[in-house]
Amino acid sequence: MPDIDIRTTGRAGRITLTRPKALNALSYDMCMAIDSALRNWREDDDVDLVILDAEGEKAFCAGGDIAELYETGTKEDFTFGQTFWRDEYRLNALIFEYPKPVISFLQGFTMGGGVGIGCHGSHRVVGESSQIAMPECSIGLVPDVGGSLMLALAPGRLGEYLGTTGYRMGPADAMLVGFADYFIPQINWPDLIELLEASGRAEIIDDHAYTPPIGTLNYLQAEIDQCFDGETLSDILNNLRNIESEFSNKAMTALRRNSPLSVACTIEMLHRLRGTSLTIRKALELEYRFTFRAMEHGDILEGIRAQIIDKDRNPQWQFADMNVPAVAVSKMLQPLGSDALSFPEE
Known part of the structure; x- marks a missing residue:
């Protein structure tokens, strides 16, 4: 297919995203092609490792291709989105649990769906241009594709900060x-x-690694932990209002741009996931509770309209005053019963 190049070279299974003009946005067909290749290579003794990369300088993958989600959702056909997310999340788990090394090269933007395929492998390589983020709250979703797992494991309250503001991380x-x-x-x-490709030995990456340029989160950690230490969105907003600083003002501005319902659910999700029982499947199952309901009950259609379709950057969110009732969060995250995310291997 024209959007992705899948082949074997030497000892490596090779997957290259080839939609640079679309920032290598991930379509449903691309997800399924990757899924099929990985399942075939898992049983192929001639493939020792898998390499994921992408054409273009701007992005490894800037997210999922959401145009069709909008088109179907506005017609009140929610099954396409539910199927997309279900099968995409199964692919994310497949990559995370893969028995062979999966090596990804993440230039430029790696966001949303790009995180799902690029950040769950065994060897994740970044370079000078890398910018990684989970900006889903800006379109009325929550950090998904397994991103909630990494956010829940992040030091201190970095997970809440990154998941609710969409802050872009350098290398x-x-x-x-x-x-x-x-x-x-x-x-x-x-x-x-x-x-x-020639050696089939993932461990040679260790000999090529450098120390990255200094980041910023280390310096912000204390303020982030102070401001984002709260059980709910209301707690965090109170912290930000009571702490007068350049950081707290910028964080408040970032939060106000995003869907309050999504932000509140993100905070709740991370609190539920933290603990010794956390697994990729547990994170994906919780994410799917939200995304399954997102088009019918959440803000995603309005978020896509404002950001992508009309581009007025003026979304009319639910709970625009940022007072999100606990019951609204509970409804988005309650179990799905027979619709719950399952995995073919179960």
Whole structure:
């Protein structure tokens, strides 16, 4: 298919996203092609590892292709979106649990669906241009594709901050938070990929890694922990109002741009997920409770309209005063019963 190039080279299964003009946005068909290739290579003794990369300088993958979600959702056909998210999340789990090394090269923007395919593998490589984010609250979703797992595991309250504001992480920040493993200058990537293809040995990446340029989250950690230490959106808003600083003002501005319902549900999700029982499947199942309901009961259609369709940047969110009732959060995150996310291997 024209949007993705799947092949084997040497000892490597190779997946290259080839939609640079669309920032390599991930369509349903692309997800299914990746899923099929990974399942085939899992049983292929001639494939020792998998390499994921993308064409273009601007993005590895800036997210899911949401045009069709909007088109079907505005016609009150919610099944396409529910099927897309269900099968995409199954792919995310497949990558996370894959028995062979999965190596991703994440230049430019890696956001949303790009995180789902690029940040769950065993060897996640970033370079000078890398910017990784979970900006779903800006269109009325929650951090999904397994991103909630990494946010829940992030140091302190970085998860709440990143998940609710959509802050873009450079290479050092991404490594600190757990979205990436290695910093390698991008000029070195082609030669390294050739070595990986020829050898089938993922461990050679260790010999090519550098220390990344200094990030910013280390310096902001204390303020983030102070401001975002709360059980609910209301708690965090109170903290931000009571702490007069440049950081708190910027954080408040960022939160006000996003869907209050999505922000409140994101905070609740991270609190539910933290603990020793956290798994990728548990995170995805909780995310799916929200996304299954998102078009019918959430803000996603309005978010896509304001950001992508009309581009007026003026979404009319539910709970625009940011007072989100606890019952509204509970309704979005209650179990789905027979519609709950399941996995083929179960």
